[in-house]
Amino acid sequence: MNAVTHRSGLAASILLALSIQVAQAAQAGDMAVPATDLGSLSLEDLGKVVVSSVAKKPEALSEAPAAVYVISHDDVMRSGARNLPDILRLAPNLEIFQTSPSGYTITARGFSGNNFAQNFPNKLLVLIDGRSVYSPIFSGMYWDDQFVLPQNIERVEVISGPGGALWGANAVNGVINIITRASADTQGGLLSLSAGNLESSAAVQYGGTLGPHAHYRVYASEIRRRAFDDSAGQDAHDGWRKPQAGFRLDWDAGDGDALMLQGDLHDGRQDQPAGPEARSSEGDLLARWQHALSETSSLQLQTYYDHVYRRNQGDGSGFKLDTWDIEAQHNLALGERNQLVWGVGDRIYRYDIKPRIGVDSSLLWDPTRNTQNLANAFVQDQIALDARTQLTLGLKAEDDPYSGVSLMPNARLSWQPTRNVLLWAAASRAVRTPTPFDEDVIEKQGAVTFLAGNPDFRREKLTAYETGWRAQVATRATVSVSVYYNVYDDLRTVEFAPVTVLPLTWGNNMQGHTLGLEAWGSYAVSERWQLGAGFTTRRQHLRFKPDGSGLLGLAQAGDDPDRQGFVRSTVNLSDRWTLYTELRGVGPLPDPKVPGYVELDARLGWLVNDKLELSLSGFNLLRSWHQEYVFPGSDRIGRSVSLDARVNF
Secondary structure (H helix, E strand, C coil): CCHHHHHHHHHHHHHHHHHHHHHHHHHCCCCCCCHHHCCCCCHHHHCCCEECCCCCCCEEHHHCCCEEEEEEHHHHHHHCCCCHHHHHCCCCCCEEEECCCCCEEEECCCCCEEHHHCECCCCEEEEECCEECCECCCCECCHHHCCCCHHHEEEEEEEECCCHHHHCCCCCCEEEEEEECCHHHCCEEEEEEEEECCEEEEEEEEEEEEECCEEEEEEEEEEEECCCEECCCCECCCCEEEEEEEEEEEEEEECCEEEEEEEEEEEEEECCCCCCCEEEEEEEEEEEEEEEEECCEEEEEEEEEEEEEEEECCCCCEEEEEEEEEEEEEEEEECCCEEEEEEEEEEEEEEEEECECCCCEEEEECCCEEEEEEEEEEEEEEEECCCCEEEEEEEEEEEECCCEEEEEEEEEEEEEEECCEEEEEEEEEEEECCCHHHHCEEEEECCEEEEECCCCCCCEEEEEEEEEEEEEEECCEEEEEEEEEEEEEEEEEEECCCCCCCCEEEEEEEEEEEEEEEEEEEEECCCCEEEEEEEEEEEEEEEECCCCCCCCCHHHHECCCCEEEEEEEEEECCCCEEEEEEEEEECCEECCEECCEEEEEEEEEEECCCCEEEEEEEECCCCCEECCCCCCCCECEECEEEEEEEEEC
């Protein structure tokens, strides 16, 4: 055991022992804190927690037949996390890798991609209030473009497993739906300040009324992150800053009508190791109208517009992307046994790409400009077979511009043998549809065309089989366990051209399966002290088809750990002091090799009075740095501490 490992283990032991001693002292204290401060644990109480992403309508978490984890508003605030990727670390069924001050790779059930093979994480659908935020240019995420004030997050619903039957293509391995709070719940003024060794931020927000049934909020914020060290320990010169502003308006118009309107605007800037900075600007506007037709029927109409402009200030390369989306959804009851939801939607996106042209390498597109259309229709029926058994059947048809119509069916069966136990099983099909990066990209090395997109690229396919158990196993303890078997086909590979060696092209010559387990639970030691834990493990078996080239090996599908887990403690020390600690471990990455790591996060919060809260937070406390991923530009992730103040006025 080397000195660094020994010091880390010793620090972990001391901190965990201190947390337990403090928690026991709080448990023995005289001042009681309501149990709702730490969250309720029984399935009866979980029934009060509503999720909407599993069935595309509100339903009790205790009855949702899927591997779904909910990050609550209180979870977010206690953790001290200040950005969406760090908030998503609270979900045990996601894999989070930080690569730079603004860069993250986030996946569910593997397939994190491989930058050496020009393969990116593209099988996870992310929504903010139902607005899709993945990029249709390559089916992946720009996480530096996505920010929500932590104070405005109502909950985050994280579903591991396919969601194509409701949410469409790219909801292959999971769906993340970030749901913000209604403006009526964020009234008054808020000033939030944070100062730390790696990050500082400031935000101001005000919520008011426009009448007895209309509420609004407006906000402005800015985040600044200092440059990290690169993998060699040198200054990476990749500092990042992002100002953002936005608003939300909610109006209860009466007679079952409700209207929501919200929008955001930001302009992020990232330093480059050599040359001018890179910039990323985005603006979005979303409107949603809901109408109650009867006690058992409702109609929803949602539309949004999103504009993204990413560019390198040096060579001018980058792209503009405009998206217009509209969707109508109808929920209704058919008799006493059937709960039906169906809808139609259409999305138009237009992109304009300015190529990167250089002496050594160039990245081109043909065509550089295009307007494409994505239309869909879906239907799902929840059938009550008896008082304890429910069958869910769903189907989505989606017509994309490259591969035509994709059908994504879903069947789920759930059974509640007792009030406190839920058993469920599911079989689903999902696809990742082709993108401009798959079909239209051209890469050059000097004057030689090195790689060209494949106009015959096919959909990547998944057939998934899942089963799960969710139960209250003791008076104060709940457990959720799910097992899955995923069968993949036509995964993207790098292939030789049909006649010559160059240019290389994309193919669909990888297939295989994964088998995994996801488990998490919580235990309320007392009304003051709650423990939580989560663990996931996965085995992956991929192979090339007989006509595949095998270039770059199987590692091009992703570099993922086969296990990860956490132990979490939340203690109300008194009615004004809260201590949060989390010890998390991630297994090693196989190819390229990255050592596994164990890290500790902690936050001590002090509610000075009804208007002021101070907190001290620390992240990655066990060592000075660790590395979470490997590809060109991946940084060392260092220890960080910050002092935060939140003032309500």
